[in-house]
Amino acid sequence: MAKGILVDYEWCSGCHTCEMACEVELTHKSFPEGHCGVKIHEEGIYPIGDDKWIDINMPIFTDLCDKCEERLNQGAAEPSCVKHCQAHVLTYGDVEDLAKELAKKPKQVLYCL
Numbered sequence: 001m002a003k004g005i006l007v008d009y010e011w012c013s014g015c016h017t018c019e020m021a022c023e024v025e026l027t028h029k030s031f032p033e034g035h036c037g038v039k040i041h042e043e044g045i046y047p048i049g050d051d052k053w054i055d056i057n058m059p060i061f062t063d064l065c066d067k068c069e070e071r072l073n074q075g076a077a078e079p080s081c082v083k084h085c086q087a088h089v090l091t092y093g094d095v096e097d098l099a100k101e102l103a104k105k106p107k108q109v110l111y112c113l
């Protein structure tokens with residue numbers, strides 16, 4: 001069954017720990033400086049009226065992501081970025097199961113790996 005990562009970006013703090021986890025996990029690869037399998041893109045902070053603000057941190061999985069293939073083949077339960085996200089906004093699993101979670105709330109995205 002296809003695997004994926006569900007991102008609940010409503011609660012992504014923009015801490016960049018997932019980026020560091022990826023760089024360490026794939027340290028044997030030569031990434032372009034400052035780039036790896038996941039990058040946090042930021043939108044905001046700016047006001048949109050009535051005490052509302054745009055403040056979005058969005059993890060983007062890049063083509064440098066190799067899906068933690070070696071790590072998972074060695075028996076790990078989840079990719080390094082997922083394991084090290086202390087806000088628990090990244091969930092790894094079967095795409096069909098994650099799609100059900102996706103339907104439950106807005107401000108989520110589902111990446112198929």
Ligand code: SF4
Pocket residue numbers: 011012013014015016017018019040057059084085086087088089090
């Ligand atoms: S996805 Fe998790 S680890 Fe990455 S920036 Fe957001 S909160 Fe931090």
Ligand code: SF4
Pocket residue numbers: 021022023025026036037038061064065066067068079080081082
């Ligand atoms: S799944 Fe693995 S390779 Fe892909 S971004 Fe996460 S840590 Fe990097």
